[in-house]
Amino acid sequence: MFQGLTFEAVELPANTRALRDEVRAFLAEAMDPDELPNSDFNTGDSLAFSAALGGRGWIGMTWPEVYGGGGRSFLERYVVTEELLAAGAPVWAHWIADRQTGPLLLKFGTEEQCQRFLPPITRGECFFSIGLSEPNTGSDLASIRTSAKPVSGGWLLNGSKIWTSGAHMNHYVLTLVRTEPPSENRHAGMSQFIVDLHDKNVTVKGIRNLSGDADFNQVFFDDVFVPDDMVVGEPGNGWQQVMSELSYERSGPERFLSSFRVLVEYMREVGDSPDPGQQALIGKLIAQLVTLRRMSISVAGMLSDGKLPDTEAALIKDLGNTFERALPEMIRLQMPDGPSMRMLDTLNQCMLHAPSFTLRGGTREILRGMIARGLGLR
Amino acid sequence: MSEQHELIRETAERVFSDLCTKELVDSAEAGEWPTGLWTTLAETGLPLVGLSEEYAGSGGDTSDMLAVLREAGRFCVPLPLAETYLAGRLIEQCGGQIPAGPMTVATGNFTLSGGRLSGHAQSVPFARDCETIVVPVGDGETSAIAILPRSDAEIERRRNLAGEARDGIVVNGARAPILTTSSDPREDLLVWGAMTRSVMMSGALSSVLEMSVSYALERAQFGRPIAKFQAIQQQLAVLAGEVAASLRAADSLLSADPDVLDIAIAKSRIGEAVAPSTEIAHQVHGAIGYTLDHALNLRTRRLWCWREEHGNEAWWQRRLARGFIEQGPDRLWPGIAALA
Numbered sequence: 034m035f036q037g038l039t040f041e042a043v044e045l046p047a048n049t050r051a052l053r054d055e056v057r058a059f060l061a062e063a064m065d066p067d068e069l070p071n072s073d074f075n076t077g078d079s080l081a082f083s084a085a086l087g088g089r090g091w092i093g094m095t096w097p098e099v100y101g102g103g104g105r106s107f108l109e110r111y112v113v114t115e116e117l118l119a120a121g122a123p124v125w126a127h128w129i130a131d132r133q134t135g136p137l138l139l140k141f142g143t144e145e146q147c148q149r150f151l152p153p154i155t156r157g158e159c160f161f162s163i164g165l166s167e168p169n170t171g172s173d174l175a176s177i178r179t180s181a182k183p184v185s186g187g188w189l190l191n192g193s194k195i196w197t198s199g200a201h202m203n204h205y206v207l208t209l210v211r212t213e214p215p216s217e218n219r220h221a222g223m224s225q226f227i228v229d230l231h232d233k234n235v236t237v238k239g240i241r242n243l244s245g246d247a248d249f250n251q252v253f254f255d256d257v258f259v260p261d262d263m264v265v266g267e268p269g270n271g272w273q274q275v276m277s278e279l280s281y282e283r284s285g286p287e288r289f290l291s292s293f294r295v296l297v298e299y300m301r302e303v304g305d306s307p308d309p310g311q312q313a314l315i316g317k318l319i320a321q322l323v324t325l326r327r328m329s330i331s332v333a334g335m336l337s338d339g340k341l342p343d344t345e346a347a348l349i350k351d352l353g354n355t356f357e358r359a360l361p362e363m364i365r366l367q368m369p370d371g372p373s374m375r376m377l378d379t380l381n382q383c384m385l386h387a388p389s390f391t392l393r394g395g396t397r398e399i400l401r402g403m404i405a406r407g408l409g410l411r
Numbered sequence: 412m413s414e415q416h417e418l419i420r421e422t423a424e425r426v427f428s429d430l431c432t433k434e435l436v437d438s439a440e441a442g443e444w445p446t447g448l449w450t451t452l453a454e455t456g457l458p459l460v461g462l463s464e465e466y467a468g469s470g471g472d473t474s475d476m477l478a479v480l481r482e483a484g485r486f487c488v489p490l491p492l493a494e495t496y497l498a499g500r501l502i503e504q505c506g507g508q509i510p511a512g513p514m515t516v517a518t519g520n521f522t523l524s525g526g527r528l529s530g531h532a533q534s535v536p537f538a539r540d541c542e543t544i545v546v547p548v549g550d551g552e553t554s555a556i557a558i559l560p561r562s563d564a565e566i567e568r569r570r571n572l573a574g575e576a577r578d579g580i581v582v583n584g585a586r587a588p589i590l591t592t593s594s595d596p597r598e599d600l601l602v603w604g605a606m607t608r609s610v611m612m613s614g615a616l617s618s619v620l621e622m623s624v625s626y627a628l629e630r631a632q633f634g635r636p637i638a639k640f641q642a643i644q645q646q647l648a649v650l651a652g653e654v655a656a657s658l659r660a661a662d663s664l665l666s667a668d669p670d671v672l673d674i675a676i677a678k679s680r681i682g683e684a685v686a687p688s689t690e691i692a693h694q695v696h697g698a699i700g701y702t703l704d705h706a707l708n709l710r711t712r713r714l715w716c717w718r719e720e721h722g723n724e725a726w727w728q729r730r731l732a733r734g735f736i737e738q739g740p741d742r743l744w745p746g747i748a749a750l751a
Contacts, residue, residue, distance in 0.1 A: 040659040042666045119744040300740035316728030320679035324660045352652045405644035
């Protein structure tokens with residue numbers, strides 16, 4: 034068989050059971066019952082919630098304790114993450130810092146950077162954005178033009194990033210920058226900078242998406258001075274840094290749970306007497322969801338064993354995104370007459386965000402290209 | 412997986428890849444019983460793997476047999492392997508001795524009166540070729556199985572759309588041995604049957620993917636292999652996703668003695684993979700894959716049949732949903748998270 038298509042059964046360790054119960058008890062207290070829960074990680078943010086989560090030790094769970102982390106396993110983190118998403122908790126504020134920035138700094142950052150940034154991230158007080166895409170750079174990331182020139186004690190940064198989610202509320206943006214002119218090796222000469230979003234030479238301009246939310250932004254850098262100690266790892270190593278975290282980013286439960294709350298509300302709507310079509314739809318979605326979750330946990334197991342299952346992660350994201358996009362479409366056609374406002378609000382909110390599911394974190398087409406590479410086609 | 416499990420799987424794979432050629436499957440479809448293949452398998456004991464030696468089985472556990480059946484699905488083995496296992500398992504459950512030779516199972520309208528079995532069933536797999544037909548019977552109070560010799564049944568030869576024997580049988584007052592059980596053999600047959608078809612489909616699907624990828628790498632058009640075209644790559648990536656999900660769903664049945672929920676999930680998810688997978692495989696293969704001479708159709712036609720047998724996707728989806736609906740929406744997530 035092909036490499037990258039095997040998802041071995043991984044059982045969650047016994048110690049995750051008590052942890053799961055703790056998270057559920059916490060959520061029962063911390064969630065606002067008047068707020069409509071939304072299992073899309075990108076949709077709800079609450080500074081109070083992030084701080085409370087940090088207080089429980091559930092941000093930076095897998096990081097070393099010396100940096101404020103929990104020293105816990107990757108599978109324990111998985112359990113906390115999926116519980117938060119399934120409940121529709123407002124996780125967005127700390128999401129990127131927890132999932133991406135922290136692990137990246139641990140792997141590539143300096144000791145000083147880890148000491149400075151990781152503890153406040155774990156407390157739910159320090160938030161990051163990702164600065165990859167640019168107005169003329171999307172899937173073809175190596176074509177970025179934002180660049181920096183060396184100056185005394187650091188770098189002078191110029192250019193612009195776009196679709197920078199959360200830049201209007203976060204503290205920093207981890208920015209991929211060209212620090213050498215493009216050469217034959219397209220992936221060489223890039224570096225990652227930690228840029229202070231409150232710097233006077235940084236401008237953040239909100240962009241409204243079709244739901245009316247202004248979560249993403251264009252960020253402009255005009256002669257922004259970035260000191261040497263804000264360069265992550267070695268200059269020139271940026272591409273490798275960006276690529277190294279993709280398996281984490283693509284295989285998690287956030288890649289198939291975004292529309293989960295629509296299913297929950299749908300079950301409330303049909304109650305205990307669904308018609309056969311509604312009943313089959315519920316079973317169909319559960320069967321798909323359970324299978325996706327098992328595949329995702331399998332990858333979590335590989336990651337915690339130190340493997341880099343890039344093809345598997347791409348497969349999960351593609352299948353998961355397809356599932357979470359199809360879910361509201363299937364449900365609307367099996368809706369009982371006179372649905373409640375709660376049902377409609379949940380469904381409509383999902384509809385308006387669904388186009389982003391197959392774009393963010395790698396488009397469907399890029400993922401399928403990666404899968405094709407895993408199959409030996411390219 | 413244990414060493415023994417891998418050994419059984421490898422044995423099955425070797426026998427099937429040596430003997431179960433396209434020509435053999437074609438001749439079986441034309442009505443010829445593959446004596447040599449059955450004899451070789453019977454000598455290795457593979458048809459009765461997963462059944463206890465105490466009842467004349469070959470030993471091993473359910474997952475061993477499912478590994479054999481997955482290989483059988485990959486190679487389109489034209490034998491009642493799943494049915495022999497199902498019949499044997501029903502007999503074993505009743506404490507009976509498992510007879511030698513190919514067996515099948517029949518569900519239909521049967522009544523037992525004065526120790527005599529009467530009734531009829533449709534779509535009985537390989538009835539014409541089996542020596543024993545195990546028939547679940549019950550009147551609501553007692554549950555039993557009848558061990559019907561084929562010679563006591565009238566056989567109406569029929570085939571499914573894969574050309575596999577699916578015969579009608581009629582029984583008029585046959586004096587067949589009856590074994591009683593405290594279980595519900597009709598339900599058991601449905602659940603175990605769905606389990607066998609799920610792993611068989613996962614095997615056939617993995618083979619469909621392998622064939623499609625090989626073909627795309629071999630077939631050249633516009634001066635290069637069609638695998639180099641993005642349109643083809645993207646299609647095959649989708650196929651790979653469907654196959655990977657199917658293999659994972661089937662693995663849940665192989666890892667332990669599977670729960671009925673796992674079987675419902677597998678039959679539903681794998682059955683759903685059939686339409687997109689066979690569509691892509693045929694599209695990638697072009698006209699050659701549509702010919703009878705090409706081996707692709709052995710897999711795709713079987714997949715179209717197996718997804719219907721022992722409850723199709725919608726049937727199992729409704730059944731899977733039942734428990735979750737009873738528990739209510741706020742127990743949905745805990746229910747899902749409990750399925751390790």
